[in-house]
Amino acid sequence: MTETFYDVLRRQGITRRSFLKFCSLTATSLGLGSAAAPQIAHALETRPRTPVLWLHGLECTCCSESFIRSAHPLAKDVVLSMLSLDYDDTLMAAAGHQAEAIIEEVKRKYKGNYILAVEGNPPLNEDGMYCIHGGRPFIEVLKETAADAKAIISWGSCASWGCVQAAKPNPTRATPVHKVIFDKPIIKVPGCPPIAEVMTGVVTYMLTFDRIPELDRQGRPKMFYGQRIHDKCYRRPHFDAGQFVEEWDDENARKGYCLYKVGCKGPTTYNACSTVRWNNGVSFPIQSGHGCIGCSEDGFWDKGSFYDRVTDIHQFGIEANADKIGATAAGVVGASVAAHAAVTALARARSTPGLDNKPQSGDK
Amino acid sequence: MGSYETQGFKLDNTGKRVVVDPVTRIEGHMRVEVNLDADNVIRNAVSTGTMWRGLEVILKGRDPRDAWAFTERICGVCTGTHALTSVRAVEDALKIDIPENANSIRNIMQLALQLHDHLVHFYHLHALDWVDVVSALKADPKATSALAQSISNWPNSSPGYFRDIQNRLKKFVESGQLGPFMNGYWGNPAYKLPPEANLMAVTHYLEALDFQKEIVKIHTIFGGKNPHPNWLVGGMPCAINVHDTGAVGAINMERLNHVSYIIDRCIEFVDQVYVPDLTAIAGFYKDWLHGGGISSLSVMSYGDIPDRANDYSASNLMLPRGAIINGDLSKIHEIDLRDPDQVQEFVTHSWYSYPDETKGLHPWDGITEPNFVLGKNTKGTKTRIESLDEEGKYSWIKSPRWRGHAMEVGPLSRYIIGYVQNNPEFKEPTDKLLTDLGLPLQALFSTLGRTAARGLEASWAAHKMRYFFDKMIANIKAGDEATANVDKWDPSRWPAEAKGVGFTEAPRGALGHWIRIKDGKIDNYQAVVPTTWNGSPRDDKGQIGAFEASLMNTPVAKADEPLEILRTLHSFDPCLACSTH
Amino acid sequence: MLAEQDAFEAERQARLVKAVYVYEAPLRLWHWVNALAITVLAITGYFIGQPLPSVPGEASANFLMGYIRFAHFAAAYIFAVGFLGRIYWALVGNHHARQIFLVPIWSAKWWGEVLYELRWYLFLVSEPKKYVGHNPLAQLMMFLFFTIGAVYMICTGFALYGEGLGEGSWASSMFGWVITAVGGNSLQVHSFHRLGMWVTVSFVIVHVYAAIREDIMSRQSLISTMVSGWRMFKD
Numbered sequence A: 001m002t003e004t005f006y007d008v009l010r011r012q013g014i015t016r017r018s019f020l021k022f023c024s025l026t027a028t029s030l031g032l033g034s035a036a037a038p039q040i041a042h043a044l045e046t047r048p049r050t051p052v053l054w055l056h057g058l059e060c061t062c063c064s065e066s067f068i069r070s071a072h073p074l075a076k077d078v079v080l081s082m083l084s085l086d087y088d089d090t091l092m093a094a095a096g097h098q099a100e101a102i103i104e105e106v107k108r109k110y111k112g113n114y115i116l117a118v119e120g121n122p123p124l125n126e127d128g129m130y131c132i133h134g135g136r137p138f139i140e141v142l143k144e145t146a147a148d149a150k151a152i153i154s155w156g157s158c159a160s161w162g163c164v165q166a167a168k169p170n171p172t173r174a175t176p177v178h179k180v181i182f183d184k185p186i187i188k189v190p191g192c193p194p195i196a197e198v199m200t201g202v203v204t205y206m207l208t209f210d211r212i213p214e215l216d217r218q219g220r221p222k223m224f225y226g227q228r229i230h231d232k233c234y235r236r237p238h239f240d241a242g243q244f245v246e247e248w249d250d251e252n253a254r255k256g257y258c259l260y261k262v263g264c265k266g267p268t269t270y271n272a273c274s275t276v277r278w279n280n281g282v283s284f285p286i287q288s289g290h291g292c293i294g295c296s297e298d299g300f301w302d303k304g305s306f307y308d309r310v311t312d313i314h315q316f317g318i319e320a321n322a323d324k325i326g327a328t329a330a331g332v333v334g335a336s337v338a339a340h341a342a343v344t345a346l347a348r349a350r351s352t353p354g355l356d357n358k359p360q361s362g363d364k
Numbered sequence B: 001m002g003s004y005e006t007q008g009f010k011l012d013n014t015g016k017r018v019v020v021d022p023v024t025r026i027e028g029h030m031r032v033e034v035n036l037d038a039d040n041v042i043r044n045a046v047s048t049g050t051m052w053r054g055l056e057v058i059l060k061g062r063d064p065r066d067a068w069a070f071t072e073r074i075c076g077v078c079t080g081t082h083a084l085t086s087v088r089a090v091e092d093a094l095k096i097d098i099p100e101n102a103n104s105i106r107n108i109m110q111l112a113l114q115l116h117d118h119l120v121h122f123y124h125l126h127a128l129d130w131v132d133v134v135s136a137l138k139a140d141p142k143a144t145s146a147l148a149q150s151i152s153n154w155p156n157s158s159p160g161y162f163r164d165i166q167n168r169l170k171k172f173v174e175s176g177q178l179g180p181f182m183n184g185y186w187g188n189p190a191y192k193l194p195p196e197a198n199l200m201a202v203t204h205y206l207e208a209l210d211f212q213k214e215i216v217k218i219h220t221i222f223g224g225k226n227p228h229p230n231w232l233v234g235g236m237p238c239a240i241n242v243h244d245t246g247a248v249g250a251i252n253m254e255r256l257n258h259v260s261y262i263i264d265r266c267i268e269f270v271d272q273v274y275v276p277d278l279t280a281i282a283g284f285y286k287d288w289l290h291g292g293g294i295s296s297l298s299v300m301s302y303g304d305i306p307d308r309a310n311d312y313s314a315s316n317l318m319l320p321r322g323a324i325i326n327g328d329l330s331k332i333h334e335i336d337l338r339d340p341d342q343v344q345e346f347v348t349h350s351w352y353s354y355p356d357e358t359k360g361l362h363p364w365d366g367i368t369e370p371n372f373v374l375g376k377n378t379k380g381t382k383t384r385i386e387s388l389d390e391e392g393k394y395s396w397i398k399s400p401r402w403r404g405h406a407m408e409v410g411p412l413s414r415y416i417i418g419y420v421q422n423n424p425e426f427k428e429p430t431d432k433l434l435t436d437l438g439l440p441l442q443a444l445f446s447t448l449g450r451t452a453a454r455g456l457e458a459s460w461a462a463h464k465m466r467y468f469f470d471k472m473i474a475n476i477k478a479g480d481e482a483t484a485n486v487d488k489w490d491p492s493r494w495p496a497e498a499k500g501v502g503f504t505e506a507p508r509g510a511l512g513h514w515i516r517i518k519d520g521k522i523d524n525y526q527a528v529v530p531t532t533w534n535g536s537p538r539d540d541k542g543q544i545g546a547f548e549a550s551l552m553n554t555p556v557a558k559a560d561e562p563l564e565i566l567r568t569l570h571s572f573d574p575c576l577a578c579s580t581h
Numbered sequence C: 001m002l003a004e005q006d007a008f009e010a011e012r013q014a015r016l017v018k019a020v021y022v023y024e025a026p027l028r029l030w031h032w033v034n035a036l037a038i039t040v041l042a043i044t045g046y047f048i049g050q051p052l053p054s055v056p057g058e059a060s061a062n063f064l065m066g067y068i069r070f071a072h073f074a075a076a077y078i079f080a081v082g083f084l085g086r087i088y089w090a091l092v093g094n095h096h097a098r099q100i101f102l103v104p105i106w107s108a109k110w111w112g113e114v115l116y117e118l119r120w121y122l123f124l125v126s127e128p129k130k131y132v133g134h135n136p137l138a139q140l141m142m143f144l145f146f147t148i149g150a151v152y153m154i155c156t157g158f159a160l161y162g163e164g165l166g167e168g169s170w171a172s173s174m175f176g177w178v179i180t181a182v183g184g185n186s187l188q189v190h191s192f193h194r195l196g197m198w199v200t201v202s203f204v205i206v207h208v209y210a211a212i213r214e215d216i217m218s219r220q221s222l223i224s225t226m227v228s229g230w231r232m233f234k235d
């Protein structure tokens, strides 16, 4: 007997009634009309769990660690009942040849029907040999596995943007997934790591609604990445009031004032931390007194210190922030103007009569 | 090619070569190759770190106050331990003292990590080397219940409870979609547990999966999230406020109660589930005492968990500090991380280059310059390696040595040193476990010993969290709420040049970060990590590291099912992202 | 070319009336409104990145940062709408109104005059040429630092503003591309926008200095021209 999606829904406490309702809703939303509902119901009742191949490139495994922290749904239920985690280096029983055989089998049996989840990213320098898998460059395994996948989930900032190993000077040329795979839908779930419940939320959304979530301009699910930390931060009233932590552990820190002046990147970071929060809603970086470091943003490692509000600009080849560059430039301009004025005054004092006596303009 | 002797092992690579790549249920990417003799006994072992990211290169020129965040991303499994080591290195370089509360919070977080990491390792990364999931289907839930109740008073132990789990498991297996259990080595003769014990272990696999996420909430409360909580040079970023207006925006009574509650549950779980399971399972594998490697020769621990803040001397550290070499248990050597002759890294067999590769470099003068070249006897091509040549360069892991010796680090090393130092906190539980199992002290130097020490340490860590929690409360009661020292926050108050070293005992062993600061920026940053020690390839003298040594002379039941190899490698809890960084 | 026409106009009319109507009323009004908006934008913008010391009291009783940001956004709208109005005026106004948008970069003569003007500022020639509109150097500076600068500040500014309004908002739809163009992390846009503030400040310093200096030195009116619209020639 094969456990189906329907069985799983039933086990989640979903009644047959609401299951059928779900099917007719799905039918209408797909523009199929109510007549198609029974067909959909039948398909779901007999469909096996979606296989997931979870590959690891250059990474730190904290996306996996985050995933198993999920409280709703529990990681256990996701793995046992919602999908079929057929390949994941971190958790799987098999190793070596037996592990590699699984990739082959899933590719064959579920061609076009499995989800590829990628944690980490492939390095491209040194023919890819900064990340070796079965004696071969990881990039090859990634491309082969992606070829027959239905969709790809880029877990974390590594797979989505490159993350820490891609920070300057990116010695291995670590490259995010969307820059090497072009022909598959890619869902980026950035964060270093992403929030557990966001990870399982994205997966269950895909399984429940059988579609890819609505993505924003940069390929992130809008439902979790549509707004900035700052937009829903509970310290926002202190920001608007102009009340800031001026120094670590000062009076204001003890009162929970805004962390903007000690470098909070909440105003430029798209993530669900200030609403979903972390580890079943216990806290999130700002609630625990440290500013957001922008860990779900592209290139957040290379935007200057985590503690500066006005951050370094590297584009100029020098490490200075806008205020240093700008104030210096404005200072130089100001000084030049003053000097120019002085010379002008001097010249004028010397030749005032002459000036007055020479009425003709230069090109006469 | 051929054979030679080192550290009392006779290496012979003439037999049948077996390759395991990827090695799974570890962190990161690893390959191992062994040669089996005619009797399927391992006579040569080659372990390879197969990834490199270049964190040390990336850190150059950055703000030392940011370094913790970069180094924390060395690993998401031992998350936080690199960050702690990093802030300690910077504080050492700049001579920054941290408040008592910050020390207590850091210790609680580090201990929570130890416990979490050990628990997840035991149940989710290591258990399947000893536990046959499929066999659990054959168990009688009543007998399982009786077994569980005989070893612990953990409440989840009724026959009905085990039957429910077994049914769920059955349904899962019958679905034909085995998920992570696909292609496991089920039925291999190396599995020794009866079905009842297997069912109990699988049940606790699931329970531990649920529970582990509770432990890390301690990180979430103090550091805002887990994995990768936040840290701060000079203390901790979480301000304490238990009395005044605004306390809701800081560490207040509710937050402290939450931590206290989690600590109690941790103590319960580790003492009522983890340690009893460990003891029970070990009871069935008493005869399988392979995998000792160099643990009976050379072990090392830097020590950690400073009782009072800012004192990193051995007497103030609650985890033992010292080195044992040449198997001489009567002498514990002192460790000086600043001494250029003690910790050194070699790259003779690593994919890096030094100007002179016959010499090791102390981390303050360390160089990280990648150089991917394969030995001339490599089989295959550069991008399709069939087998490696251990006479050439063969790993992304460097070879750290202590006064020239390959050392084993980790919970077992810490327990051996604590035991030899007659520290009752380590000696008594070890003696008790050995007595319960009816094993001699010698049995400790084995795969089993490594796994056992980890479990004992998890319990130690849980209880120590309580100690530091109470200590912090007493300190707050005495009127001290400080969590950060900002005297030297501003780089303009730093010297033009400084160097420092920070160390911890990470879950997998001795961890050190060495930093050089110049004009407010990182001039050089070198990490020498537990798995760098354990997983190191050969050095200039051909000495093998702890992984390679541990595989030596182990018989393998089925050459095409690397169960014993996994078992012993896993007993170190390898972390490859850490080892190469 | 405008400059030639200017020179001709100046020469002919200078002898006749010694005063020319250059800047029409809408342009003059725009100039001063624009100047005020930019002043507000630069000051509030500075404090958005480097806020003032914390204020005491309840958060609910204060709104300092809120007001500063509100002033910035209000001035930003005035600045942007004004700029659109200024473009409109360039189309319908007199030919001087087009100067800061159209730079005759293909004219060798014009470049020659830019050089001449540069030499005047470097004290290498004793007398500047007369222009009814902007002198060529001023025109170039206006184009580079004001016209381009304003477009730049509006694009980066509204890209940031669109973040607050949210994806799908008009600002995000129209200017969101700016964030993607700099790599997707809007922190970068903040830095670039801030840098633009300093460029603007530098421009204003030079601009105001040049206006006052020329008023005194070049024997033709400037500041009063921006008030009354009439360019007066002193000889």
Ligand code: HEM
Residues within 6 Å of the ligand: C027, C031, C034, C035, C036, C038, C039, C096, C097, C099, C100, C133, C134, C135, C138, C142, C146, C204, C207, C208, C211, C212, C222, C223, C224, C225, C226
């Ligand atoms: C934020 C401050 C200011 C900005 C951004 C600014 C910008 C401009 C611009 C864009 C023009 C060209 C007008 C056109 O041809 O459409 C202009 C012209 C002019 N501005 Fe300003 N202005 C500022 C402040 C001032 C101040 C404070 C003064 C007076 C002291 C001034 C005096 C003039 C004069 C005299 C002209 C006409 C120049 C000429 O006839 O060649 N401006 N300004």
Ligand code: HEM
Residues within 6 Å of the ligand: A267, A310, C038, C041, C042, C044, C045, C046, C048, C049, C050, C069, C072, C073, C076, C077, C079, C080, C153, C154, C156, C157, C158, C160, C161, C162, C190, C191, C193, C194, C196, C197, C198, C200
């Ligand atoms: C000459 C024109 C302008 C100047 C000098 C200026 C200056 C500044 C400065 C210095 C900042 C602070 C940047 C930082 O450190 O993050 C800023 C922020 C900002 N500006 Fe402007 N700006 C100008 C025009 C505009 C325009 C046209 C808009 C359009 C709405 C705009 C919208 C914003 C927004 C949304 C922010 C970010 C506010 C926040 O993060 O709270 N600015 N501006």
Ligand code: NFV
Residues within 6 Å of the ligand: B027, B074, B075, B076, B077, B078, B079, B081, B082, B506, B507, B508, B509, B511, B529, B530, B531, B532, B574, B575, B577, B578, B579
């Ligand atoms: N080796 C190692 Fe770590 C640990 N424990 C770090 O220092 O695992 Ni990722």
Ligand code: SF4
Residues within 6 Å of the ligand: A059, A060, A061, A062, A063, A119, A120, A155, A156, A157, A158, A159, A163, A164, A191, A192, A193, A194, B073, B076
């Ligand atoms: S994105 Fe961050 S958390 Fe995830 S694997 Fe990469 S470094 Fe680790």
Ligand code: SF4
Residues within 6 Å of the ligand: A229, A230, A231, A233, A234, A235, A236, A237, A239, A257, A258, A259, A260, A264, A265, A266, A267, A286, A291, A292
């Ligand atoms: S703490 Fe950060 S995210 Fe929250 S209001 Fe302040 S700046 Fe915004």
Ligand code: F3S
Residues within 6 Å of the ligand: A191, A192, A229, A269, A271, A273, A274, A284, A285, A286, A291, A292, A293, A294, A295, A296, B225
């Ligand atoms: S640092 Fe990351 S975890 Fe959230 S609050 Fe910021 S995005």
Ligand SMILES: [Mg+2]
Residues within 6 Å of the ligand: B056, B526, B527, B528, B529, B581
């Ligand atoms: Mg290193």
